[in-house]
Amino acid sequence: MFIDYYETLEIGPNANSETIDRVFRYFAMRFHPDNRGTGDETRFSEIVEAHNTLKEPAKRAQYDIQYRENLKLRCELVEEITGNKGIEREVVTQAKVLSLLYVKRRQDVNSPGIGDTELERISGCPREHLEFHLWYLKAKGWIGRTENGTFAITVEGIDRASSEYRREPTVKLLDHDLHSA
Structure with a gap:
């Protein structure tokens, strides 16, 4: 140190x-x-x-x-x-990781995981930054490791991703209504 x-x-x-x-x-x-x-x-x-x-x-x-x-x-x-690299971008990256794992789970329930390297490549997030997001998402219980060591979304993670998806259009609709008035 x-x-x-x-x-x-x-x-x-x-x-x-x-x-x-x-x-x-x-x-x-x-x-x-x-x-x-x-x-x-x-x-x-x-x-x-x-x-x-x-x-x-x-x-x-x-x-x-x-x-x-x-x-x-x-x-x-x-x-x-x-700067423009603040918390907002971090939240977007976490949502992207959750979404990727959500889609992977939905496509193949029996093999729902994505490996570290593949997740890094698909998300476009460098490993040193991705580690933080994976730690956070695991700590929240939204993702976990599968038996073969890959990352997969949990039921709590699916609920989280779904709630975020449902809330986003509502926020946009409310914002649109406010600007129309």
Whole structure:
């Protein structure tokens, strides 16, 4: 797990070595285990680790590469939340997976499952994203694994897919009625 040493020392990534040392000394005195008022051994260890990494130029350069990678991942998470890749798209993907498994079950009740690779190919959702949806749908009890390891829709999943299908036209009809008025 990545630890943000800049955050640990409450400094910015452009802080110079003097600032790093000054802030380290302040926190080291404050959180040293011998300090009866504010001592915190865990926090002290974190501060020492951060200081030891950031004070040495070679270690800091290596750490900064990891820091930028982590920062990029955090930015991607924020973009996914605020951009057009948000929860709405996730709901559509889950509905698509349920629909695929629904049709497969309806076509062949005795062999209702679709394998991971086939589900990835048909849904157009990459495996790393599909894993989340499969986990969620399984946790809700809407899909499950068959005896041969493929995914199949459950009775609860069929009920869910049916209820979503029945609700959608009603919502569109209500929306149309509101705009007509």
